[in-house]
Amino acid sequence: MKQACLGMDLGGSNLFSVAYDTTSGEPVLESKIDTEARSGYAHVIARIASQITEIERRLQDTGYTVTAIGLGVPGAVDADHGLIHIAPNLDWHGVHLVADLPVTDEIRKKIRLINDVNAGLFGELREINPVPACAVAYFCGTGIGGAIAFHGQLLTGVGGSAGEVGHMVIRKGGKRCQCGRRGCLEAYIGKWALNARIQRALIKNKATSLKQMIDYDLTKIPIKSATLKKAYAKRDSFTRKLLERHYAAYLAAGISQTVNLLSPDVVILGGGVMEALGDALLPAVYDRLEKHCLASVPTLRLATLGDYAGTKGAAYYAAGQMAASGVV
Template sequence: MYRIGIDIGGTNLAYGLVTADGQLIKKVSFPVDKSSDDITLTKTIAETTLKFINDCALNENDIISIGIGVPGVCNNKKGIIEYTVNMPFRKTNVSKIFSEYMKIPVHMSNDANCAALGEVICGSAKGYNTSLTITLGTGVGGGIIIDGKIYTGSNGAAGELGHMVIRTKGEKCSCGRRGCIEAYSSATAIIRETKKAAVKHPDSLINQLVDGDLSKINGKTAFDAKRAGDKHATKVVNDYIKYLGEAIINYINIFQPNIILIGGGISKEGEYLLKPLRRYVNRYAYGCKFLNRTKIECAALGNDAGIVGAAML
């Protein structure tokens, strides 16, 4: 018996065939048409799901359930996607539409929650009771696992870990507020600060690494320049780690999790990011000297985490 995990992304629908114990054995993706209305798009997802099952040489009786990771807020009990960011879903009854195509149970959750669950099942958080996973990308996504289960709060919308203010009157955030964690700890944030440093310091190695073309600056540019000894890039990275550290300290003070995982492109820096981050957190986290320290590690599954987590909902 198998499960199907679906990760609805901004450009693609990713499908995975997952064993009953959470092992991903096949994955495919299809382009998504965001110009469609929510009903048409949901029907397309259902039709593509059937195609994927057939392509796996399986039928409905072989599938335990289908799980969907959504970039927004869901009501899993009712099978409704309440709303999504940059997608057409609004109060969309996904379960009802899927039932017109198949008789397989459908579950859903926020995509960051699915990624967090995936890491618990077969990733870096496996074996831990309480964990947080934060994804540092265009924004900052987050998933909270308490007692092995996704924590969604009273209305299904808990876990917006990127939208707590750490600097009043700070940089504008995508949510409309200023000074959010996302505005200082996302890949977008470090790219912004790297560009500022490149403009302010034309002699910086940052400019050499991108041949003077600021559009080539990405999330790793400042880290690469810091490795080469550039003082301006070093300040950018150190400031970034400070803000990320403050965010993690806040999470620890609230949840005291066993482990916090960092995902997204920035996490590819590995120990070069983690070592100074751990030092900062261990220095300032409340009670850190007297309590069991929260582990800080990189997520292990990458983009597969969301598929696995969705399948195991």
């Protein structure tokens, strides 16, 4: 029977799952469902379990067996113990995800947790040759996630929480973040933070084409990257100022702290916002980054795998961990 490794990317909005042929590396099956995060932890893990079971069944029908399952989660992850310390955008705190999943013991043994941006960086590094000595990732979407790798090996830190760039405090006593603290980078450029600025603009009747483009409830759904891209392309002045001045400035400030600490070869920028608008925003980020960095500015590289970065990284991380433990 052919073998596949399954990568799952759990976000605040969607759960995207892709199975990869372990020999060719090609995707053989994919599925995307709503996370329905606001329905609570028990509901979300039931949906994850249902997806795993359904995908395994569909793969078996095509002659595949799943040997490893990588689950990327947006938060501080202790992979060794299947523990999520905190996942702010899911409102999870101290949950033993692997143990809690309503799946069989056989399936549970195949599952390996990984931070979602660690998974994204791990996936993107498979596309870069030669692998950089030091690479940092910033994935910008509902939250702002980060990851670090030296010579292709992830730096996870004690308890697995290294790379949480979205929760670097960039303004003492600043805006309250989803994590409960104040002044985090995510509190300024995470999508819920952008929502707040957009909602204030709409309430004040500021001139912006976003009024006609947003046909969903911003109190329940974070601003969509596609909406921002559309407004930006129409040269909407409010959107351009929001992204080129506010967003680019705070993103550059965050990146500069990482650059001054680690001096990486490359910073990989991914996530929904950068995938939609990265080409337009890179010049503004570069310009501000040059003013903040003590030494040379590293290469800024847009992620190339899109939604597949997290699933591919999670799948091959899990496969590697299973192989290292002698399970496969």
